[in-house]
Amino acid sequence: MNMIERLYQSFNDLEIAVNTAKAxxxxxxxxxxxxxxxxxxxxxxxxxxxxxxAELEQSIANKDAENITRIVKLINGLxxxxxxxxxxxxxxxxxxxxx
Numbered sequence: 001m002n003m004i005e006r007l008y009q010s011f012n013d014l015e016i017a018v019n020t021a022k023a024x025x026x027x028x029x030x031x032x033x034x035x036x037x038x039x040x041x042x043x044x045x046x047x048x049x050x051x052x053x054a055e056l057e058q059s060i061a062n063k064d065a066e067n068i069t070r071i072v073k074l075i076n077g078l079x080x081x082x083x084x085x086x087x088x089x090x091x092x093x094x095x096x097x098x099x
Contacts (some may be wrong), residue, residue, distance in 0.1 A: 004060070007053050007075070014082070018042050021086075030096070035089060042085075045078050052078075056074060 001009070023040045025031045053076050059067040 004053065004057055007056075008050075010048055011053070014042075014079075015046055018046070018082075025093075031093075035084060035093070038089060042082050045082055049075050049078050 018039060022036060025036060025039070052071050056068060056071045056075070059071060
């Protein structure tokens, strides 16, 4: 499996995880709607990552090292946004459950 295939697989894994989390939370009655809204916002971020991955493929084909570096940084930054927000949500939900 090459780098691009692994990248797309990681996007698919993330999408499955987000959808599973949403489905789980939607079955609960005490989850504030803004939590679901935040999870829904991940869909837009993941779409942007997929778009950037397609651009990355083209940059690799063109051997455009500068653009490859830029796109990889953008994709990683978007992943960090999701990861950091998900951590915050999990912390909030953990505290909510404790009350």
